[in-house]
Amino acid sequence: MTAPQACAHLARTHAFADGELTGADADDARDHLATCAACQAELAEVLQLDAAVAGVVAGVVAAPAPEVVSLAWYRRRRVQVAALGLAAAAAAVAIYVALPHPGTPDEPGAVAVALAPRRVVEARLAWHGAAAYRTYDVPRAGEPPHESIALMTLAELEKRGDDHGVGVLQLLNGERRQAATHLERAGDSVDVISDRAALALGDNQPEQALRFADAALGKDANHGAALWNRALALRDLGLSRTAAAAFREVARRGEPGWADEARQRAASLDAETDAVQHRFERLNQASVAFTRGEIELSVDDARTMPGFARGILYDAIRSAATPAQLAALAPLGEAIDAADRDTAMTDALARARAALHPALSKPYAEMVRSLAVELQITPAAGDEAPVPSGATRTQFLAALRAAHAGDLLIGALMKLSDDRRVVNRDELAEFAKLTVASPDPWMQLLGLQQQAEVALTQGDLTGAEALLLRAKQRCTEPGAPAFRCILIEALLGQLYAASRRLPDARAALAVAWQTARASGEWVMQDALLERLAGVASLGDDAAAAGLPLVRAYRDELVHRRGAANTIPHPNL
């Protein structure tokens, strides 16, 4: 080895290698190392020498000669090993945990927990051996996230009776049942409860995770891992605004690594929710514009929120008086069909083309316009005809029947009902017949739903349940529009809550909520949140189990309030 020229900065290179330089001093040393052969060689030697000695010295600490070093010296050493562990923990790779060996308290045995540089679970663990920040790596699809933990480490921790440690490592290992067993036995410290939340998150039980996280925060409101896991639980519950707020709270704590990731998570949650909300607002605008006879719906929005878009498009088809007006709706119909993977809207357009009723479509459009004013969706222009009632109503419906304009009749029976939404009782049989006859699953489901709603208002819970279960069954068949199925589940939830069948109610509403979230149908989400909060607050176990959920649902509503101006379209 050729000795490089001496350099005045060799001492600084040692300090740099030892991690003693920070900021500008460290940058200077790096700049210098870029070009100084002497210091490069020196650095290489320092690293090699220290690496060679490190193992030996660690061995010396693990098995010291008692006559050479005093007991006090031992104890300090044990702390030193832990300090070394902390440095490594910060490096986010390996954590050396100094644990006293049972029976021989003065012998510093160290359990080395070597973890991968990136974590595969999103949750944040509180157990000290796995608490350090590691970048999150999204696991590959179809693989349960896990990293392999050395069996010897597990065996050692088990020998020491560290159930918490074994539980957490089994969790990382992907052995979830083992993890649950050990965490169960690990007592009720804040860290253990928070790690139970982490396990529940991985088991896709966000409600459970939220309860554990809240319980941990009840003991320590500043518990970093519990705050993190709570945010994840909220996200998994679909409460994206509350989850974003929770992540921002984590970010404000400024913990290295966690803060940055929390900021990113909050930002992306907000961005996703903003996108859905803005789309909903545009569609809502479009639905208002439609009552004036204008089509403002974009193909993209129709594709991404097909349920809400359908409500608008059905009335647009009923109101179309000419083939040209129908043709203009074709791209929207195709977009909705593409999203729903069927041909329902294209078929509806074809049916309307085959049987145009200009003399009926115009009064239908007029009816929608005057209803919008009556329901205070749009301001009055002054020239609206009154909403058909009494003899006018009877006459209009008779004309629709005479023309066999079934699709228009379905709309008119709902909109001209007493409450402008649910068909009048004496017209229900006709409505049921019309919807059963329709080839469109949307209309079939609508028929069942309306019958169930009438049954509900009459207190006929059994009849309503039978109808809704039939609808639910229909929802499992192809071509069932998610939008209508969400409403069916929501009604089921309402019915079960009224019958005090709380677990059923929670399950139905949870399905409705998940489907509403997954299909991006914002319009029903607020109503579902209200109902979810309502159901969570019912029951004997509400104080223990329901309150975290009630709070979470209500928080989400508060976060959303004022953001969206929800005007339900009369066709919903």
Add this chain to the structure above:
Amino acid sequence: MACAALLTTGEPAWDGGCPVTVVERAFAQAVREHEPLLTGIARRLCGNDADAADLVHDTYERALRAWDRYADRGNLRSWMVAILNNLFIDRCRKTRRTPKTEAIDDLELAAPEAAAPPAWTNVTDQQITVALATLGAEFRRVYELHALGRSYDEIAVEMKIAKATVGTRLIRARKKLKDALLREIGGEA
């Protein structure tokens, strides 16, 4: 890159799309035990976790590519440290704040192939223990405390000496240690 991240994380992830060969498995197995050491070094050199993780990452990639040319498996640790060090120097060159005089091409070419570490690193634990014993008590204590991960400040407090003295003693301890090791393996002192 995604494959390199999985090098030490275990089996099934390996099979999820990354090429898996017997050699790669053997490599992952072999380097695993050195990961704490490499990351510790990387963190001190880089000063932050993200860059350190990258550097370790790149070290694995480089080592894996050169794995079949790595003959002396008896000293994997120093081989890996050498690769990491070379990659680090390479980064220093690329990110240097002062104006560069070298052509970019030269810098790229300077990216090192895994160099053979110096012979004196190829020593047994026994030899190191013997070499450590040749250090005077004061030097040895400073060096051992340092090897346990303690900072200059902590060592200064512990030994009741000035912080600057810690630095100079460490430099001298390393020099003595290296000379002792060279003597032991019969090289020049």
